[in-house]
Amino acid sequence: MAPPKRFESRRKNNALTMVQERYNTEWIRENGLGIVVRSFRQVADAISRVHDPQQLERLRNNLRKFENLAIFEIPELLDGLIAARLDQTAVEPHAAIR
Numbered sequence: 248m249a250p251p252k253r254f255e256s257r258r259k260n261n262a263l264t265m266v267q268e269r270y271n272t273e274w275i276r277e278n279g280l281g282i283v284v285r286s287f288r289q290v291a292d293a294i295s296r297v298h299d300p301q302q303l304e305r306l307r308n309n310l311r312k313f314e315n316l317a318i319f320e321i322p323e324l325l326d327g328l329i330a331a332r333l334d335q336t337a338v339e340p341h342a343a344i345r
Contacts, residue, residue: 279309 275281282293296302 278313279305280313281306 272283276283282296284290284293297306
């Protein structure tokens with residue numbers, strides 16, 4: 248499976264940034280998984296830097312170190328939650344007779 252191709256991230260941790268999302272840019276930077284910029288004005292430069300063959304290879308190598316299986320685990324988790332909810336709301340056959 249090929250690694251994702253989106254390596255740039257915009258860093259703008261302010262009142263509009265959801266609390267649970269604020270650490271993402273730091274994590275990207277700390278793990279060498281992308282280029283973090285402070286504003287959209289810097290995105291074009293970040294894209295140019297990502298297209299540098301050495302930089303792109305470095306980012307890909309860093310990304311390969313992570314085994315993120317969430318994309319495969321989430322459907323199973325959702326199936327379990329939905330099944331549990333259906334079990335809670337299902338009417339038992341003998342309940343209608345009472």
